[in-house]
Amino acid sequence: MRVVIVEDNVLLAEGLALLLRTEGHEVAATADTAPAFLAAVEEHRPDIAVVDVRLPPTFRDEGVRAAIEVRRRHPRQPILVLSQYVEQTYATELLAEGGGGIGYLLKDRVSRVSEFVDALARVAAGGTAMDPEVIAQLLTRRRVDHPVDTLSPREHEVLGLMAEGRSNGDIAGLLTVTERAVHKHVGNIFVKLGLPPSDSGHRRVLAVLSYLSKV
Amino acid sequence: MQATWLTRPGEGGNDSCGTAPGSNRTSLHDTRRRNGTNVRTAAFGQAPIDSRETGTELDRLARVSGVRRRLGRAVRATGRLLLGLLLVPVCVFGSVVFVLAFLSSATFVGLIILPYVVRLNRWIAGRGRKVAAGWLGEPVVAEYAPIRGGILARARIVLGDPMTWRDAGWMASHIVIGVIMAALGLSVWAALGFDLSVPIWWWAPLPEHSIYLVGFALDSWPRVLVTIPLHFLAVATAGSYVLPLLATADARLTRAMLATPERVRLAERVVELTETRTAALDAHGAELRRIERDLHDGAQARLVSIAMRLGVAERILAADPDKAAELIAEARLSTEETMTELRDIIRGMYPPILADRGLPGAVAALAARCPVPVAATVDGVDRLPAAVEAAAYFVVAEALTNVARHSAATSATVNATVHVHGDEASLTLRVSDDGRGGADEASGSGLAGIRRRVAAFDGRTELSSPPGGPTTLTVELPCG
Numbered sequence: 001m002r003v004v005i006v007e008d009n010v011l012l013a014e015g016l017a018l019l020l021r022t023e024g025h026e027v028a029a030t031a032d033t034a035p036a037f038l039a040a041v042e043e044h045r046p047d048i049a050v051v052d053v054r055l056p057p058t059f060r061d062e063g064v065r066a067a068i069e070v071r072r073r074h075p076r077q078p079i080l081v082l083s084q085y086v087e088q089t090y091a092t093e094l095l096a097e098g099g100g101g102i103g104y105l106l107k108d109r110v111s112r113v114s115e116f117v118d119a120l121a122r123v124a125a126g127g128t129a130m131d132p133e134v135i136a137q138l139l140t141r142r143r144v145d146h147p148v149d150t151l152s153p154r155e156h157e158v159l160g161l162m163a164e165g166r167s168n169g170d171i172a173g174l175l176t177v178t179e180r181a182v183h184k185h186v187g188n189i190f191v192k193l194g195l196p197p198s199d200s201g202h203r204r205v206l207a208v209l210s211y212l213s214k215v
Numbered sequence: 216m217q218a219t220w221l222t223r224p225g226e227g228g229n230d231s232c233g234t235a236p237g238s239n240r241t242s243l244h245d246t247r248r249r250n251g252t253n254v255r256t257a258a259f260g261q262a263p264i265d266s267r268e269t270g271t272e273l274d275r276l277a278r279v280s281g282v283r284r285r286l287g288r289a290v291r292a293t294g295r296l297l298l299g300l301l302l303v304p305v306c307v308f309g310s311v312v313f314v315l316a317f318l319s320s321a322t323f324v325g326l327i328i329l330p331y332v333v334r335l336n337r338w339i340a341g342r343g344r345k346v347a348a349g350w351l352g353e354p355v356v357a358e359y360a361p362i363r364g365g366i367l368a369r370a371r372i373v374l375g376d377p378m379t380w381r382d383a384g385w386m387a388s389h390i391v392i393g394v395i396m397a398a399l400g401l402s403v404w405a406a407l408g409f410d411l412s413v414p415i416w417w418w419a420p421l422p423e424h425s426i427y428l429v430g431f432a433l434d435s436w437p438r439v440l441v442t443i444p445l446h447f448l449a450v451a452t453a454g455s456y457v458l459p460l461l462a463t464a465d466a467r468l469t470r471a472m473l474a475t476p477e478r479v480r481l482a483e484r485v486v487e488l489t490e491t492r493t494a495a496l497d498a499h500g501a502e503l504r505r506i507e508r509d510l511h512d513g514a515q516a517r518l519v520s521i522a523m524r525l526g527v528a529e530r531i532l533a534a535d536p537d538k539a540a541e542l543i544a545e546a547r548l549s550t551e552e553t554m555t556e557l558r559d560i561i562r563g564m565y566p567p568i569l570a571d572r573g574l575p576g577a578v579a580a581l582a583a584r585c586p587v588p589v590a591a592t593v594d595g596v597d598r599l600p601a602a603v604e605a606a607a608y609f610v611v612a613e614a615l616t617n618v619a620r621h622s623a624a625t626s627a628t629v630n631a632t633v634h635v636h637g638d639e640a641s642l643t644l645r646v647s648d649d650g651r652g653g654a655d656e657a658s659g660s661g662l663a664g665i666r667r668r669v670a671a672f673d674g675r676t677e678l679s680s681p682p683g684g685p686t687t688l689t690v691e692l693p694c695g
């Protein structure tokens with residue numbers, strides 16, 4: 001894959017480039033500001049852009065804004081946003097336009113290289129990668145008599161992984177159960193939460209996330 | 216920004232031309248647009264002079280009413296000066312009694328008498344304040360130490376109260392100044408009276424050439440007809456300015472000597488601020504120690520263990536690759552824990568969302584995260600001092616946690632507004648819910664923490680939570 005890295009911290013940018021090259025990807029460009037990011041996307045049309053949230057000049061949420069801007073210009077451009085902390089608000093904003101190919105992860109996740117590379121591939125393929133922290137924020141946000149409480153602990157786990165953007169196969173591997181079992185859990189979850197049955201992939205993620213953030 | 220931010224209280228509606236010159240609103244420099252007309256309001260009660268208005272009739276009317284107003288003012292000024300003169304004998308009495316009482320306070324009887332004499336002095340000074348306040352158009356307030364306790368305590372209080380000495384000083388000086396002021400004021404009227412009485416003098420059986428005006432003998436009718444009206448006009452005009460000036464000078468002098476609100480208020484404020492500052496320093500110190508401990512025992516220790524594992528792994532890499540891989544995996548796990556810990560520490564210091572999005576974004580994020588549906592409005596809040604923003608964030612976060620945990624509410628509102636009073640701005644936070652109420656600060660629900668944090672900023676916390684609800688927490692944070 002051809003990757004554009006948007007990161008102003010040289011140490012982190014180099015580390016990320018090293019990791020990606022080691023995994024056999026090509027780093028097309030490294031940008032350190034939002035305008036440079038936009039230019040790099042125009043120029044290289046990368047398979048995915050990995051973007052830091054805080055960028056010069058103000059070191060606030062430039063990365064998120066720039067990602068949204070890039071997506072406005074190139075709706076299919078996959079973007080993985082990395083940050084030292086995650087905010088549900090930013091996740092909502094990134095997912096707002098509804099297309100796939102969006103990821104939002106803590107920088108910590110990079111240390112689990114294989115998982116990170118998986119997420120990268122998933123987003124590049126038009127899927128979703130939401131950080132478990134975001135999902136945790138969404139899942140703790142619920143009222144006493146919330147339908148989520150009717151889920152079994154296993155279904156709860158599956159719901160979290162679904163919201164992260166994992167496929168049934170992934171979930172089966174992570175929970176060491178069969179894919180058939182996961183399929184059954186997913187069916188139960190949709191029934192219990194009253195969600196329309198949805199195929200795996202980004203639409204499923206959106207359905208779950210919007211359900212969780214709506215209540 | 217709202218329009219009200221731009222207008223300070225007391226500025227907007229001050230149209231009265233008779234604004235007392237002693238009041239601090241120096242209307243002389245006060246040019247403001249009103250209803251599209253540029254009006255300059257001059258001091259000393261002149262009619263407003265409209266720079267664009269050219270109608271002669273209006274001008275004449277303005278002049279007439281201006282003359283009348285100036286005359287009225289001069290008369291009132293004279294009244295004040297005469298009231299001051301009336302106080303002179305009272306001051307003489309008060310001063311003498313005070314000096315005698317003070318000298319005799321070396322004896323036991325003197326000590327008993329002294330507080331009563333001071334009470335008398337306070338009453339006399341109170342009259343002086345009233346006269347000055349009546350002219351200045353604003354109260355002249357003094358704060359006396361309350362006289363109570365035993366004989367010795369009372370004597371100590373009155374002798375230790377700086378106002379006792381200010382009163383005494385004023386009485387002594389007023390004996391002289393009151394007479395001088397009244398004499399100057401009355402001489403204006405005397406001069407006018409002389410002018411009016413010239414015809415009488417003329418027929419009086421006086422030696423020839425005995426009527427003089429400013430060294431000018433009034434010995435013929437033409438001379439009288441020319442000089443007397445001129446003199447009258449000159450004195451009257453000068454007097455209409457001088458008399459209010461005299462009254463103002465006298466009143467201001469009295470205020471300067473007898474009013475202590477500013478000093479007392481400032482002194483009280485210093486005590487208050489010293490307390491809150493101490494609390495703020497304590498809170499800040501505790502916070503620093505907590506962060507230091509967290510970093511020292513947590514992140515730092517973890518980094519050391521990671522470095523050690525990596526060091527060992529490096530050495531045994533060739534000899535025992537399996538063991539090395541195990542150590543590296545451990546090291547990686549440890550870095551993840553370290554990162555989580557650092558994130559928590561940072562969140563506790565200054566929430567990143569606050570840095571990114573300011574208070575509006577941070578409050579919206581808190582509202583979105585709350586299990587109870589929250590309607591959040593943040594008005595007029597631009598960037599505030601970071602410490603205030605952080606405090607506000609924690610107040611809202613803590614309050615919403617309480618709402619979620621204890622209130623059983625079905626909805627809540629968060630309201631943040633910045634109010635500006637003069638040079639001081641304050642942030643008002645209001646968190647309400649429709650829950651069961653009965654919130655108790657003693658039950659360790661975080662309300663005490665909110666109160667402490669707010670107090671460190673010299674702010675105010677109010678909680679209304681009757682059983683059955685609703686609960687409203689109001690916090691006011693000064694923000695410079």
